[in-house]
Amino acid sequence: MNFLIVHQNMPGQYRELLDWLVERGGHQIVFLTQRRNYPDTPGVTKVVYKPHHTPAKDAYGLSRVWEEAAGMGYGAALAARGLKERGFVPDIILGHTGWGELLFMKHIYPDVPILGFFEYFYLEKGGPVGFDPEDPANETAPFLLQARNAVPYTNINVVDRGLCPTRWQRDCFPETFHDKLYVCHDGIRTDKLKPKADVSLQLGRIGRITRDDEIFTYVARNMERTRGFHLFMRALPKIQAARPNARVLIVGGNDTSYGKKSESEGGFRAEMEAEVGHLIDWDRTHFLGQVPYNDFQKIIQISRCHIYLTMPFVLSWSLLESMAMQATIVASDVAPVREAITDGETGLLTDFFDPQGLADKVSAVLSDPARFAHLGRAARKHVVETYDFLNVCLPQHIAQINDMVPADKRIIM
Structure with a gap:
């Protein structure tokens, strides 16, 4: 299968999945990122994209949120267009929705399914904002939070399916999102992370x-x-x-x-x-x-x-x-x-x-x-x-991916 994975800080939440896909072999994997210093990984083609522009530091705060997200999305889309011109067409796109990198991917690959990672919806109440009485929210907080949520509101209409790692994170998003979201953690390598008495x-x-x-x-x-x-x-x-x-x-x-x-x-x-x-x-x-x-x-x-x-x-x-x-x-x-x-x-x-x-x-x-x-x-x-990666989380993620691609592209575990 051809994978395009998009995350500005490679590998992000895709660390375990990426390692597993590489170890299995037989896949073409392109990782689109801003992180230049991540070491080259055999079996993975790293492509560094540059946000299309950065707004001035004195730009109006509410608009800056969207400017930054759109700039990342456009920069990622330009890099994806270069990949397409060189002949790379993914079977599926996996990416984090929080920074705007997926915003314009359908303009480049309109027929490729996108599975988006939805990490957090900014809450005026029920999250960290205003939680600590020593650090009360100022009067601009509700406006800034809603401005930040413009990014997930747009992304839910871009992706074909989304995932959240925990129920609490899923429940932070509006109920209108829930039909597209499934809950499954990235996964913990409990086969490697164990107690050790003689450490x-x-x-x-x-x-x-x-x-x-x-x-x-x-x-x-x-x-x-x-x-x-x-x-x-x-x-x-x-x-x-x-x-x-x-x-x-x-x-x-x-x-x-x-x-x-x-x-x-x-x-x-x-x-x-x-x-x-x-x-x-x-x-x-x-x-x-x-x-x-x-x-x-x-x-x-x-x-x-x-x-x-x-x-x-x-x-x-x-x-x-x-x-x-x-x-x-x-x-x-x-x-x-x-x-x-x-x-x-x-x-x-x-x-x-x-x-x-x-x-x-x-x-x-x-x-x-x-x-x-x-x-x-x-x-x-x-x-x-x-939360075990190999036996609990990975099968769920693979089942969701397989459900989004043609039968002849599906991964057999």
Whole structure:
């Protein structure tokens, strides 16, 4: 089968599917992206497109949303037209709908079915906007959110079918979208992500750490409000006071992925260090930055208690990956997390706004990990049964793809 996959940050949500298609062989795969530095992959032709134009920084905010999306869509369409002129015609197009890259694909390939990835519909209520009283939405937020939603509103009429990785994300979209959307996660490689009793990691001046050490962890793409970094930092001194031998490993960058950027030099981390830094034992606090994936696995495998915090928003891969590695997790009690974790069965849930409650639960796990070990075992079982890539998610995705292409093009698993 000929695949055209479109995602500005290759491979994005197509990481596992792309690897599987390449390993299987027999397919022609073209990946259209803006990411120049992604390494060349045997069996995949990477084509870098350039957005057609970038609006001026002082452009009117509401129109800039559409300008950026249309510019990406037009740039991707021009690159696709070049592919077509060179003789490449896909049997199916897979792509993320969030940035506008698919907007004009039907003008290039009018007869090719498109399966679009619908990640998030911007909510005025029920999502991260206005969720935290410390960060209230301003009066322009409803207008900006509706302007952003012009992109999915257009895309639902461009694609032939769409998918959402979780029910919560699907339910963020209007009901008028639902007939075109199916729910299935990208998939977790539970065959590769497992607990490991003898794992160890070299940690700078601290030396080698293992599961014998009292380690707890916090992971986010970036240290930001949406992922509850401020609540974690406020709970940290309380955990350290209760557990004087515990060390925390903190993984993530110092930028902003979601929500507004911090105005402080040094980002949101600097803000929180100014607030609670005098209460923290810095000899037992280790900011590791963004780490290689193999090191991330070891960090979670070593962890006695893993903290996952988020406002109501897109569920992080790291949560499900940590569950697959049998981590004992304390997570924020919000709707998207409750879809993956049942309190007291596959993890512990805590009020997002209660740093003392968070500290108490983490400290309890650290003090008696054996008493809570059943949560990690149940978490792995749940991910294997619900989110496993090879046995649960992949067959659903292939069935949807096969339903969109001629019988002689279908993939036989």
